[in-house]
Amino acid sequence: MAWNDRILGIVTLLYLFLFFIHILYFALRKEQIMKFMWVTLYVTLGLHTLGLLLRWVESYKLGLGHAPLSNFYESLIVYGWSVSIILIVMKRHLSFPIITLIASLISLFLMGYASLSPSVQRHIQPLIPALQSNWLHIHVITCFMAYASFVISFIAGLLYLVTWKGIIPPRDTLDEINYRSIIVGFPLLSAGILTGAVWAHYAWGSYWSWDPKETWSLITWIIYALYLHARLVKGWKGKKIALVSILGFLSVIFTYFGVNFILSGLHSYAT
Amino acid sequence: MSVIKNKFEGADKGSSQGLSHSIYSFLASIRFTVLLLSMIAVGSIFGTVIKQGGSAEEYLSLYSENTYRLITLLGLDDAYHSLWFYGLIMLFVVNLSLCTMGRFSRFIKDSKRRPHLPDERTLLDMEMHFEMDFKAQDEMNYPAASHEVSKAGQNRENLLGTNSEVWTRGAIMRSLEGTYRCVYKETEGAVLEKGSLSRYGVFVIHASIILILTGGFAGTMLGYKGYMVLRKGESKDQALIRGAQEKAQPLGFALKCKDFKVTFYPGGEPKDYVSTVEVIDNGRVVLEKKIRVNDPLSYKGIHVYQASYGKTPTFLFNIDGENVTLKEQDTYSKGDLLLMVVRFENTVHNFGPGVLIAYLDNGEPKTSWFLRDVERLRGKQLQGVNIRLEEIKEDLYTGLEISRDPGVWIVWTGFAMILFGLYINFFMYHRKIYVRKGSKGIIVAGTALKGRDAFKQEFAKIKGNLNGMER
Numbered sequence: 001m002a003w004n005d006r007i008l009g010i011v012t013l014l015y016l017f018l019f020f021i022h023i024l025y026f027a028l029r030k031e032q033i034m035k036f037m038w039v040t041l042y043v044t045l046g047l048h049t050l051g052l053l054l055r056w057v058e059s060y061k062l063g064l065g066h067a068p069l070s071n072f073y074e075s076l077i078v079y080g081w082s083v084s085i086i087l088i089v090m091k092r093h094l095s096f097p098i099i100t101l102i103a104s105l106i107s108l109f110l111m112g113y114a115s116l117s118p119s120v121q122r123h124i125q126p127l128i129p130a131l132q133s134n135w136l137h138i139h140v141i142t143c144f145m146a147y148a149s150f151v152i153s154f155i156a157g158l159l160y161l162v163t164w165k166g167i168i169p170p171r172d173t174l175d176e177i178n179y180r181s182i183i184v185g186f187p188l189l190s191a192g193i194l195t196g197a198v199w200a201h202y203a204w205g206s207y208w209s210w211d212p213k214e215t216w217s218l219i220t221w222i223i224y225a226l227y228l229h230a231r232l233v234k235g236w237k238g239k240k241i242a243l244v245s246i247l248g249f250l251s252v253i254f255t256y257f258g259v260n261f262i263l264s265g266l267h268s269y270a271t
Numbered sequence: 272m273s274v275i276k277n278k279f280e281g282a283d284k285g286s287s288q289g290l291s292h293s294i295y296s297f298l299a300s301i302r303f304t305v306l307l308l309s310m311i312a313v314g315s316i317f318g319t320v321i322k323q324g325g326s327a328e329e330y331l332s333l334y335s336e337n338t339y340r341l342i343t344l345l346g347l348d349d350a351y352h353s354l355w356f357y358g359l360i361m362l363f364v365v366n367l368s369l370c371t372m373g374r375f376s377r378f379i380k381d382s383k384r385r386p387h388l389p390d391e392r393t394l395l396d397m398e399m400h401f402e403m404d405f406k407a408q409d410e411m412n413y414p415a416a417s418h419e420v421s422k423a424g425q426n427r428e429n430l431l432g433t434n435s436e437v438w439t440r441g442a443i444m445r446s447l448e449g450t451y452r453c454v455y456k457e458t459e460g461a462v463l464e465k466g467s468l469s470r471y472g473v474f475v476i477h478a479s480i481i482l483i484l485t486g487g488f489a490g491t492m493l494g495y496k497g498y499m500v501l502r503k504g505e506s507k508d509q510a511l512i513r514g515a516q517e518k519a520q521p522l523g524f525a526l527k528c529k530d531f532k533v534t535f536y537p538g539g540e541p542k543d544y545v546s547t548v549e550v551i552d553n554g555r556v557v558l559e560k561k562i563r564v565n566d567p568l569s570y571k572g573i574h575v576y577q578a579s580y581g582k583t584p585t586f587l588f589n590i591d592g593e594n595v596t597l598k599e600q601d602t603y604s605k606g607d608l609l610l611m612v613v614r615f616e617n618t619v620h621n622f623g624p625g626v627l628i629a630y631l632d633n634g635e636p637k638t639s640w641f642l643r644d645v646e647r648l649r650g651k652q653l654q655g656v657n658i659r660l661e662e663i664k665e666d667l668y669t670g671l672e673i674s675r676d677p678g679v680w681i682v683w684t685g686f687a688m689i690l691f692g693l694y695i696n697f698f699m700y701h702r703k704i705y706v707r708k709g710s711k712g713i714i715v716a717g718t719a720l721k722g723r724d725a726f727k728q729e730f731a732k733i734k735g736n737l738n739g740m741e742r
């Protein structure tokens with residue numbers, strides 16, 4: 001087994017461990033436990049990054065030489081990695097264990113799905129000519145950072161609909177976290193769509209061709225634009241706006257998974 | 272009808288102001304935006320679940336006849352180019368333009384007003400404020416400090432008041448100087464701000480959306496997309512535009528394919544497609560370039576992309592002792608024989624590659640297979656002429672995508688602007704700090720519309736720094 005696989009395996013276990021740390025916190029309610037959780041998250045992110053880098057190095061050894069951003073397996077791993085980065089970027093706003101708990105579960109799901117699902121190709125594949133572009137890196141990274149921010153928005157939106165004293169943060173805080181994560185995600189998604197368009201222009205001769213993945217990312221973008229306007233201009237608050245953010249995330253999921261499995265298009269993750 | 276109840280929007284009082292006004296305010300309203308964007312999103316979904324640009328047979332194999340009729344009636348077989356989709360986008364442009372222009376003119380009017388320094392009461396009512404008691408200053412500090420103030424103060428301050436007051440205000444102003452800009456000053460105090468650029472964010476974002484759509488529109492009106500297939504050595508000066516009826520589009524210059532190569536990874540997957548192409552303008556070779564996927568050729572506003580490749584077979588026949596090279600669809604005649612190469616098959620019933628020849632047998636059309644690997648079927652006599660298939664060669668040809676899009680630079684500008692706009696809107700904060708002489712000391716107060724929590728922290732830090740200086 002290659003080193004990158006081994007390390008990414010450990011990283012997967014660490015996400016499970018993070019989940020248990022949260023459970024321990026809810027059992028004992030000691031603030032030190034959450035401090036320990038953040039430290040573990042930093043370590044996990046470090047190893048996760050190392051795993052990705054080693055996979056990159058490994059691809060050079062195989063004579064294929066490309067960043068680990070090219071197939072469905074790699075995109076799942078990068079998605080999990082992006083969720084951790086966004087957690088750390090937004091740390092100041094996320095001092096609520098329930099949010100980091102759900103986020104670590106989502107990372108665990110992404111990593112576990114990547115390494116266990118029989119339908120996911122795990123070996124390093126060669127890069128088809130259309131993907132051999134520097135735009136690949138910036139496009140994929142901005143998109144997944146955006147998707148990761150929307151994970152937080154989704155969690156905040158869902159929790160808004162639930163009441164559970166002592167576990168769920170106050171509603172105003174959830175609303176604020178939701179907005180904050182969309183403020184991070186929306187510009188990133190815009191950058192992702194735009195870099196994708198520039199890349200498509202250089203690879204195919206057309207910056208926009210209404211391919212299903214492009215179209216769904218536009219739909220996602222429109223939903224979050226509606227969120228921003230409903231909140232800022234129409235002054236929507238509460239449940240209604242939480243539902244818009246949940247709808248936005250469903251659209252993210254469809255853009256990422258649904259398009260691959262249900263619709264077909266130019267994008268290489270489609271199998 | 273009273274359309275708008277929102278204090279942020281232009282015309283507030285719907286019903287009393289006549290029909291044209293309420294139509295205007297509806298067209299400029301966020302309610303209309305929500306409606307339009309939702310319809311655009313739903314319309315786009317149709318385009319991703321219904322096959323686009325298929326043939327009638329394809330649709331009829333998927334849907335019933337009635338559904339198919341509905342699909343064509345609504346233009347859902349080409350949703351993104353249907354009338355209703357263009358209509359929605361046009362309405363959206365109108366909506367966005369009216370709304371943004373209305374807001375912008377109000378914004379300009381507002382910003383022309385002199386900034387004003389609120390009175391003591393108002394400042395003390397602000398959520399973020401503190402007072403610095405200048406009477407409590409340590410007398411010992413003045414001589415050194417007042418020297419500094421007079422230096423720094425020449426263009427900034429012409430304050431009246433006691434030494435200690437001057438000193439305190441000077442110190443406050445100086446401590447804010449690096450990050451804040453003084454926009455207004457009077458004897459009683461001053462207004463400082465930072466991040467005022469962020470107020471332009473919304474306008475930049477909205478304007479760039481219009482710009483991007485304009486660029487896209489310019490591209491569809493003034494540009495084209497076509498393709499060209501070139502065999503090695505071949506040159507052409509026009510592209511073909513796809514459609515029910517293919518149209519030729521002259522380029523104004525010719526492209527000649529000097530070479531085409533495909534390389535593969537060890538596992539057999541394609542690694543690189545490279546066409547070496549010459550641009551011939553006015554009979555002269557002006558440019559030579561290796562076109563790869565992701566690395567197009569650009570000449571006179573026309574872009575040439577590596578899109579696909581394929582193989583065309585050529586057949587070497589020996590016809591009555593003469594070597595003849597023929598391609599598919601070629602015809603050839605010799606004596607009584609008139610033949611045409613109909614088609615090539617890689618394997619004919621497991622017997623290897625073969626080519627189908629059509630010929631006239633006493634005026635009647637007949638066909639006959641020539642198989643390269645079956646000796647008995649390799650040579651034949653047709654109409655008394657001996658024909659033998661000597662060899663089949665497969666030449667690679669390159670498929671180039673050709674496009675001209677004069678709008679693309681407008682679109683790129685829009686992209687850059689929208690990212691800049693998003694950045695200044697979301698990551699710069701407009702913050703104001705008021706410094707005013709009050710009855711007990713100097714009042715420092717701050718306001719911010721967005722990012723209040725972050726501003727609270729910054730404000731606390733400012734306060735801490737100033738208190739540190741006091742000691």
Ligand code: HEM
Pocket residue numbers: 222225228229232233279299300301304363366367370371374473476477480696
């Ligand atoms: C897809 C299209 C649009 C996008 C991406 C967009 C983007 C934005 C963004 C990012 C903001 C800032 C939100 C915030 O700071 O939280 C904003 C604000 C705003 N937008 Fe749009 N917008 C779009 C269409 C429209 C349209 C069509 C209208 C007008 C009818 C409109 C009216 C406004 C208004 C009034 C604000 C509030 C400005 C403020 O008070 O600061 N937007 N828009």
